[in-house]
Amino acid sequence: MRNLYLFFRKHYFIFLFLLLEVVSLIFFFRHNKFQNAVMYDWTSAISGRVNNTYNSIAEYLYLRRTNFILGEENAKLHARMPQAIYLADTQIYIRNDTIMQSEYRFINAKVISNTTNRRNNYMMINKGIMHGIEPHMGIIAGDKIVGQVVSVSRHFSWIMSVLHKEVKISAKFLKNNQLVSVEWHGGDYQIGVVKEIPKHLIVSAGDSIITSGNSEIFPEGILVGTIKQVKEHQDENFNTATICFLTDFNGLGYIEVVLDMFKEEKTNLKASFQEL
Amino acid sequence: MTNLVSRNIVRFFFLILFQVLILNHINLGGYTNPYIYVYFILLLPFATPRWLLLILAFIMGLSIDLFSNTPGLNAAATVLMAFFRPFVIRAVSNIPEEELGIQPSMRILGFKWFLSYATILVLIHNFALFYLEIFRFAEFFQTLLRVILSAVFTLGLILLSELMFYGRSKK
Numbered sequence: 001m002r003n004l005y006l007f008f009r010k011h012y013f014i015f016l017f018l019l020l021e022v023v024s025l026i027f028f029f030r031h032n033k034f035q036n037a038v039m040y041d042w043t044s045a046i047s048g049r050v051n052n053t054y055n056s057i058a059e060y061l062y063l064r065r066t067n068f069i070l071g072e073e074n075a076k077l078h079a080r081m082p083q084a085i086y087l088a089d090t091q092i093y094i095r096n097d098t099i100m101q102s103e104y105r106f107i108n109a110k111v112i113s114n115t116t117n118r119r120n121n122y123m124m125i126n127k128g129i130m131h132g133i134e135p136h137m138g139i140i141a142g143d144k145i146v147g148q149v150v151s152v153s154r155h156f157s158w159i160m161s162v163l164h165k166e167v168k169i170s171a172k173f174l175k176n177n178q179l180v181s182v183e184w185h186g187g188d189y190q191i192g193v194v195k196e197i198p199k200h201l202i203v204s205a206g207d208s209i210i211t212s213g214n215s216e217i218f219p220e221g222i223l224v225g226t227i228k229q230v231k232e233h234q235d236e237n238f239n240t241a242t243i244c245f246l247t248d249f250n251g252l253g254y255i256e257v258v259l260d261m262f263k264e265e266k267t268n269l270k271a272s273f274q275e276l
Numbered sequence: 277m278t279n280l281v282s283r284n285i286v287r288f289f290f291l292i293l294f295q296v297l298i299l300n301h302i303n304l305g306g307y308t309n310p311y312i313y314v315y316f317i318l319l320l321p322f323a324t325p326r327w328l329l330l331i332l333a334f335i336m337g338l339s340i341d342l343f344s345n346t347p348g349l350n351a352a353a354t355v356l357m358a359f360f361r362p363f364v365i366r367a368v369s370n371i372p373e374e375e376l377g378i379q380p381s382m383r384i385l386g387f388k389w390f391l392s393y394a395t396i397l398v399l400i401h402n403f404a405l406f407y408l409e410i411f412r413f414a415e416f417f418q419t420l421l422r423v424i425l426s427a428v429f430t431l432g433l434i435l436l437s438e439l440m441f442y443g444r445s446k447k
Contacts, residue, residue: 013327013359017330020331021352021355023334024334025348027348028346050296054297115344117303117308117309118409119406119410119415119419122345124345165410186410250303
């Protein structure tokens with residue numbers, strides 16, 4: 001026993017080192033499972049406040065651009081107003097609740113911290129459980145894709161941006177609805193990779209990629225990007241392509257959280273199928 | 277003695293704020309940024325007990341993690357770096373221990389000593405940080421480029437601040 005004690009005393013430096021490394025690595029690898037944990041709540045309360053302060057200062061520097069974006073957004077919304085549309089058939093505006101139930105709702109929020117230079121990028125927004133945000137909700141900016149909620153505290157939420165190792169977007173071609181998936185392989189934050197393009201598809205640069213709506217995270221038709229360059233693989237079943245993201249990940253200001261009103265119903269349906 | 281402790285405490289908080297509020301928002305070459313906070317570990321006095329070295333590195337790393345939502349990532353890299361610090365000090369110096377002075381400084385130990393000391397430790401830290409972050413070898417060379425870019429800029433900042441406080445450090 002005494003020898004054991006002496007042994008530990010002699011090599012305490014290495015043991016302490018190993019202990020701290022193991023603790024760090026446990027933190028690191030369990031991070032995604034930490035959602036809603038108590039610890040998360042207080043750490044984000046501190047870092048959220050600091051980020052908020054930083055952001056409220058930095059916001060002044062971007063006022064001009066924010067104004068511009070809001071103006072643009074306004075113009076787009078005006079174009080959608082009934083007054084702006086030529087009424088060819090008035091019947092289209094009769095709202096029957098049983099037919100036209102809204103499937104998605106959107107919560108407006110502000111990005112208060114954001115990165116694009118890591119391999120796995122996250123951002124924090126200034127809304128949380130209080131505002132009805134839950135993990136796995138999608139995040140969009142206007143009509144462009146941004147990311148997905150990974151964890152929420154009372155006032156803040158952490159978003160896993162599309163620029164993340166774990167993200168795989170279920171997407172499709174705008175022109176022919178063919179399903180593909182989009183990932184980001186690091187490096188330039190404006191360039192992603194489109195995978196699983198069927199061989200027979202004729203793809204050309206500039207083709208638009210939108211979300212498929214298959215994932216329960218994003219509604220159908222959210223813009224992902226445009227094809228930049230196609231790579232043909234002779235010995236594989238699918239081609240790949242590079243894609244230019246349409247989202248300006250480095251300049252995100254205000255974003256919207258997507259609430260799928262039928263999410264519960266969809267997951268229940270899936271669960272009941274798996275039980276069979 | 278108290279002066280030395282309080283200087284290190286001030287440096288600890290200053291470097292965290294500097295890292296989190298300024299450097300984390302800087303993009304170099306589009307996808308990396310300098311990690312100046314390791315300067316704190318580099319400058320700890322020679323007489324720091326080794327267990328304290330590890331604990332301080334752990335706290336420093338976790339504090340940075342708290343603000344960048346990467347729990348454990350910076351902590352693991354910084355603890356690794358602190359672990360190697362005593363060995364690196366012994367390896368790079370021909371200078372006998374009693375002439376090392378109170379804390380590592382360029383003024384007392386010379387440019388070459390300080391540069392090799394800082395370079396080895398910063399590289400250890402960056403290697404651990406970036407490869408742990410991607411945790412796969414598929415993007416090996418791309419990550420290597422990030423490691424080197426980030427190390428060069430971190431070292432640049434460290435040497436710059438060493439030069440700036442050149443006259444102030446006392447033996």
